Amino acid sequence: MNPFYYDAVTRMEQSHVDDDYIQGWQCGFLQNPKREEQRLTDAYEAGYSDGEEKNSDNFAEWVRA
Template sequence: MDQNYYDFTVKMEKENVNADYIEGWQSGYVLNPPREEQRLTEAYEAGYEDGKARNMDNYSNWVGK
């Protein structure tokens, strides 16, 4: 796994980012298929899109949510 993935995951966990956002970001980053439709949340979908784009700027929108 690349170091950026690991370091950014640790950063999000330390900053108490929404768990669904983190899971979505991780899944998108490694290009896993998204969750089943009934398990999608707004946070997961936002994280998935950011992870797929390798975007590390929007996570702060999900701190403490």
């Protein structure tokens, strides 16, 4: 298991980050294909891009109120 991946996802979940962002980040990080087009959201797309870059610095922008 990748400790960076596990720690990042745990921090996002504990911070109540938007689920779509987390799912996008996970898919991008693991280099999975994106969701089908009709299910894409801004949060998912942002998470996917950050995950591809292995970047966990931007998730605070997607914390749910």
